[in-house]
Amino acid sequence: MKHVIFDCDGTLVDTSGSKYKLFPGILELLEAHANDCALYVWTARDRNSTLRILKELGIASFFDGISTPDDAPPKPNMKGLSDLVGNSARDAVCVIGDSGNDMLGAKSFGVLALGATWNPEARAQLLTEAGADFIVSHPSDCSTLIRLNLKAE
Numbered sequence: 001m002k003h004v005i006f007d008c009d010g011t012l013v014d015t016s017g018s019k020y021k022l023f024p025g026i027l028e029l030l031e032a033h034a035n036d037c038a039l040y041v042w043t044a045r046d047r048n049s050t051l052r053i054l055k056e057l058g059i060a061s062f063f064d065g066i067s068t069p070d071d072a073p074p075k076p077n078m079k080g081l082s083d084l085v086g087n088s089a090r091d092a093v094c095v096i097g098d099s100g101n102d103m104l105g106a107k108s109f110g111v112l113a114l115g116a117t118w119n120p121e122a123r124a125q126l127l128t129e130a131g132a133d134f135i136v137s138h139p140s141d142c143s144t145l146i147r148l149n150l151k152a153e
Contacts, residue, residue: 002146003084004037005039007042037146075102090109094113097115098127
């Protein structure tokens with residue numbers, strides 16, 4: 001099994017407008033890996049609003065686990081990642097996020113870090129400086145990297 005951990009705001013969900021929506025390509029990415037990967041959310045958003053948003057957008061059922069600051073210390077502390085994937089092989093896990101804290105947490109945990117720049121607020125240079133292994137400009141770019149860089153347990 002491979003494990004893919006997503007940030008919520010700015011990676012899965014575009015929270016920039018008055019109505020939250022999925023970024024283009026996110027649903028297709030989730031559908032592409034729903035059968036061959038365990039999918040998770042690691043977010044700085046509180047648990048109740050995270051669950052509400054994921055349910056309203058119709059994607060809550062894709063996720064095997066969610067870690068919020070209500071559950072573990074906030075990012076970049078890696079406790080939330082550890083709670084999600086336990087003792088899984090580190091080469092079977094990746095984090096996809098749009099912030100430096102996402103990348104710092106992933107690298108502290110010793111896993112693949114994909115810096116997502118489809119959010120207009122994300123900065124490739126900051127993600128790279130924080131440890132991103134790859135910068136991805138569209139969710140579809142993630143599938144190839146997951147396939148080539150993660151080893152199934």
